[in-house]
Amino acid sequence: MSEPVLSVAGLTRAFSQGGETIEVLRGVDLHVGAGEIVALLGPSGSGKSTLLQAVGLLEGGFGGSIRIAGEQVAKLDSDGRTRVRRDSLGFVYQFHHLLPDFNATENVVLPQLIRDRTHAEANARATALLSALGLGHRLTHRPSQLSGGEQQRVAVARALANQPALVLADEPTGNLDEATADVVLAEFLRLVRGEGSAALVATHNERMALKMDRVVRLHEGRLA
Ligand SMILES: Nc1ncnc2c1ncn2[C@@H]1O[C@H](COP(=O)(O)OP(=O)(O)OP(=O)(O)O)[C@@H](O)[C@H]1O
Ligand SMILES: [Mg+2]
Numbered sequence: 001m002s003e004p005v006l007s008v009a010g011l012t013r014a015f016s017q018g019g020e021t022i023e024v025l026r027g028v029d030l031h032v033g034a035g036e037i038v039a040l041l042g043p044s045g046s047g048k049s050t051l052l053q054a055v056g057l058l059e060g061g062f063g064g065s066i067r068i069a070g071e072q073v074a075k076l077d078s079d080g081r082t083r084v085r086r087d088s089l090g091f092v093y094q095f096h097h098l099l100p101d102f103n104a105t106e107n108v109v110l111p112q113l114i115r116d117r118t119h120a121e122a123n124a125r126a127t128a129l130l131s132a133l134g135l136g137h138r139l140t141h142r143p144s145q146l147s148g149g150e151q152q153r154v155a156v157a158r159a160l161a162n163q164p165a166l167v168l169a170d171e172p173t174g175n176l177d178e179a180t181a182d183v184v185l186a187e188f189l190r191l192v193r194g195e196g197s198a199a200l201v202a203t204h205n206e207r208m209a210l211k212m213d214r215v216v217r218l219h220e221g222r223l224a
Contacts (some may be wrong), residue, residue, distance in 0.1 A: 026221030042218030090159035
């Protein structure tokens with residue numbers, strides 16, 4: 001078997017708050033294979049976002065081992081973390097975090113320019129991704145001129161722009177009404193599968209989780 005895209009072992013994270021220590025992650029072990037889409041379920045406050053932030057190298061302060069695409073990343077310095085995020089990871093959040101002054105295409109082009117693509121290549125890929133998500137007629141709209149579902153589709157295209165080995169998604173449709181969420185999730189899964197990326201997707205929603213390849217549950221700081 002090829003090496004997992006993500007291997008987490010013994011991951012711990014505690015927060016001190018007013019003299020009290022809250023152990024949120026108490027030894028999480030998780031493997032995600034190449035191209036595998038894993039749903040991360042757990043009630044509010046169980047640590048889903050904390051886990052995604054650790055794996056996304058967005059926050060320090062955790063213990064344990066994290067391997068991404070074969071590289072031990074838990075102890076990297078800031079430059080190393082930036083490199084891994086840029087080269088191997090894509091992110092989708094509950095709120096899209098698009099750049100408000102740039103249109104849909106530009107929001108998907110920008111992360112590619114950091115990867116030394118030419119503007120023409122980046123533009124062609126942005127157009128292809130947005131068209132695959134049904135936004136071919138909204139390419140030059142700014143985020144404020146798009147519906148919530150359309151904004152979230154742009155965020156999906158941006159996350160996949162650089163063909164990441166692993167997409168980390170934190171309630172990617174949590175801000176949408178149920179019908180729109182179902183459509184956007186289906187498109188997200190289809191595109192991730194088509195691109196061959198793996199994904200770790202935090203959600204509260206059991207029904208959505210069942211559309212993914214595998215479900216893991218956070219319970220009392222560990223994965224069951
Ligand atoms: N910076 C922080 N300082 C103190 N406690 C924190 C901090 N960040 C998170 N926590 C605590 O860690 C726990 C897990 O939070 P987290 O956001 O990971 O949960 P979650 O599973 O993503 O929940 P939700 O489904 O509501 O998004 C919560 O009890 C929260 O209060
Ligand atoms: Mg959360």
